[in-house]
Amino acid sequence: MSTPHLSVQLYSVRQALGHDQDGTLARLAALGLRNVEVFDFVHRAGELAEALDRHGLSARTGHAVLLSPPAHSAEGTAPAPTLEETFSAAGRLGLEMVIDPFVPAARWSDEKEIARTAVLLNEAAAVAADHGIRVGYHNHSQEFVHSFHGVDAFDLFAGQLDPEVVLEIDVFWAAAGGYDVVALLERLGSRVRALHIKDGPIVEDPFSSGAPLDPAMLGQVPPGQGRVPLDAALAAAPHATYAVIEFDHYGGDIFEGIGAAVGYLNDKGIR
Numbered sequence: 330m331s332t333p334h335l336s337v338q339l340y341s342v343r344q345a346l347g348h349d350q351d352g353t354l355a356r357l358a359a360l361g362l363r364n365v366e367v368f369d370f371v372h373r374a375g376e377l378a379e380a381l382d383r384h385g386l387s388a389r390t391g392h393a394v395l396l397s398p399p400a401h402s403a404e405g406t407a408p409a410p411t412l413e414e415t416f417s418a419a420g421r422l423g424l425e426m427v428i429d430p431f432v433p434a435a436r437w438s439d440e441k442e443i444a445r446t447a448v449l450l451n452e453a454a455a456v457a458a459d460h461g462i463r464v465g466y467h468n469h470s471q472e473f474v475h476s477f478h479g480v481d482a483f484d485l486f487a488g489q490l491d492p493e494v495v496l497e498i499d500v501f502w503a504a505a506g507g508y509d510v511v512a513l514l515e516r517l518g519s520r521v522r523a524l525h526i527k528d529g530p531i532v533e534d535p536f537s538s539g540a541p542l543d544p545a546m547l548g549q550v551p552p553g554q555g556r557v558p559l560d561a562a563l564a565a566a567p568h569a570t571y572a573v574i575e576f577d578h579y580g581g582d583i584f585e586g587i588g589a590a591v592g593y594l595n596d597k598g599i600r
Contacts, residue, residue, distance in 0.1 A: 331567065335591065335599050336364035336390065338525065338575035342583055343368075354384040360588050361595070366573050367391040367422065368430070371410040374418035381422075388422050390497070390523055390571055395429040395453045395464060396446055412453055416460040425570075426463050426522065428497050429453075434471035434537040437482045447489035454494050465495035465522065470505035470534035487517060499525035499575070500562045501549065505532050511558055514565035523571040524562065526590065528555030544578030551589035563597065572599050 337357060339346060345353040357365065367388045370377055381388055393415050410418070419427045429450065436442040454464045472483035480488075487496065498521050503510040514521055529549040535542050552559050552574075563572070574590040576583060594600075 331570075332598055333524070333563075333566075333569045333572040334364055334389075335362065335594055336366050336571045336573040337362055337587060337590075338366040338368070338392075338573050340368050340392070341574065341576045341579070341587065345583065350380055351383070354380055354386060356584055357587070358384045358386055360584070360591050361600070362587075362591065363387060363600075364389060364571065366571070366575075367424075368393075370422060371415050371418040374421040378422050389425045390573065391419060391422065391424045391427055392430040392467065393419070393427050395427065396432055396449050396466075397429075412456045416457050416462050419457075419462055420460050424462060426465050426495055426497075427457060428465040428467045428495075428523070430467045431469060432466075432472075434474075434539075437471050437486075438475050438537075440477050440485070443477075443482055443486050444489060447486050450494055451489075451491045454491050458493065463493055463495050463522075465497050466490075467497040467525065468499055469502040469536055470508075470532075471536040473503065473506070473508045474534050474537050483513075484516065487520065490520075494520075495522040496520045497523035497525060497573070498562075498566070499527070500559060501525070501527040501529060501557050504557050505534050507531055511561045511565045514562060519568040521566045521569055523573055524566055524569050525573050525575045526552055526559060526563075526594065527575050527577070528552045528557045528559060531556050545580065547578055549576050549578060551586050552593040554589075559593075560597075563599075 342353050365386050365388050370391050457464045473481050475482045500510050579586040
């Protein structure tokens with residue numbers, strides 16, 4: 330069993346980044362963080378790489394849309410990046426893994442769509458390999474709602490992935506609705522190379538309903554203060570390379586929440 334590296338998903342501090350990127354990165358570094366997980370990086374990879382370097386931070390994982398790109402860009406926005414553009418930008422940042430963060434709920438209710446999603450990710454992995462990068466998928470809760478022939482949608486999907494494709498398990502979302510996240514991690518074994526560490530109540534899946542999601546209603550709290558079995562999840566994922574702190578929403582000072590998460594993971598030898 331290896332000890333994962335500590336990281337934080339920059340989406341957690343998205344508002345602060347928008348107001349003061351350098352100040353935000355400096356505050357994360359001051360909390361003892363040395364790794365971050367980036368998002369929305371393709372069109373600003375050079376700028377972001379320089380900013381991270383100024384604050385002694387590295388990005389080895391990042392989120393980018395690989396499986397659900399828009400058919401065309403909205404008026405006034407930059408064109409949707411190609412896979413080649415995405416992986417070239419990832420290389421500029423030094424990423425090891427590029428992870429698709431979300432596939433809509435409707436695609437997890439149809440067995441053929443699940444198979445198509447796996448094919449698309451396998452194809453992306455082949456392109457990424459030419460750049461020395463691996464691709465992966467990050468779950469929410471909609472992947473665990475439906476089952477086919479006694480197998481839930483996420484396990485069905487994982488079984489169709491190329492062995493080089495990695496998985497980043499968000500333990501908060503995987504535990505939604507009482508799903509056994511520890512058993513999931515044990516089944517997936519070495520496929521799990523990153524964990525999203527977040528805590529809170531055991532919520533019901535909000536994505537399949539189609540109703541607008543209010544992140545403030547998720548009740549997320551610093552790790553160890555909620556009901557997600559984080560200790561058992563960490564023990565069940567011995568091949569995870571990164572333990573990534575993330576808050577979809579935090580009701581208090583986000584830097585205090587991240588600081589509490591850093592302390593929780595430091596106490597477990599994760600730095």
